[in-house]
Amino acid sequence: VQLQASGGGLVQAGGSLRLSCAASGRTFSSYVMGWFRQAPGKEREFVAAISSSGGSTYYADSAKGRFTISRDNAKNTVYLQMNRLKPEDTAVYYCAAALLPKLWRQWVSQDYDYWGQGTLVTVSS
Numbered sequence: 001v002q003l004q005a006s007g008g009g010l011v012q013a014g015g016s017l018r019l020s021c022a023a024s025g026r027t028f029s030s031y032v033m034g035w036f037r038q039a040p041g042k043e044r045e046f047v048a049a050i051s052s053s054g055g056s057t058y059y060a061d062s063a064k065g066r067f068t069i070s071r072d073n074a075k076n077t078v079y080l081q082m083n084r085l086k087p088e089d090t091a092v093y094y095c096a097a098a099l100l101p102k103l104w105r106q107w108v109s110q111d112y113d114y115w116g117q118g119t120l121v122t123v124s125s
Contacts, residue, residue: 001025001114005095008119011085015123019080021095021116029053029073032098035080036109037091037121046107047093048080058106062088085123092118 007019021033034049048069049058057069066085071078078095096112098104105111 001028001031001097003095003097003114003116005093005116005119008093008121010122010124013085013087013123013125015085016081016083017085017121019082019093019095019119019121021078023076023078023097025076028076030099032100032104033069033071033078034096034098034106034112035069035093036096037089037093039091044094044109046109049106050078052100060107082121085121087123087125090121090123092120094118
């Protein structure tokens, strides 16, 4: 599967953005999906993940209550709605996919098989 992330940009603190990740292929609904981010000089970190059906979602503590992950399997797209953004949310955001069954620890980047190219989110103070 090929992934294309979009929706990043410059936003003021307290604002919102919605990231999208479009997937190619006809088997998108078979993949679990995740969002990670990497800030300058820092390691890539988990943000959120969603099961193949969308029935289960998982969030990093930093994202809980502010971000919402969702997916539309008919459109082969996963979303990350980000509200009440903070300057520390500034990073390149990556979407990732994993095909189960396999070991899938949602927060572990090595457990994902495919990655998008990333989209930059900059939050100004």
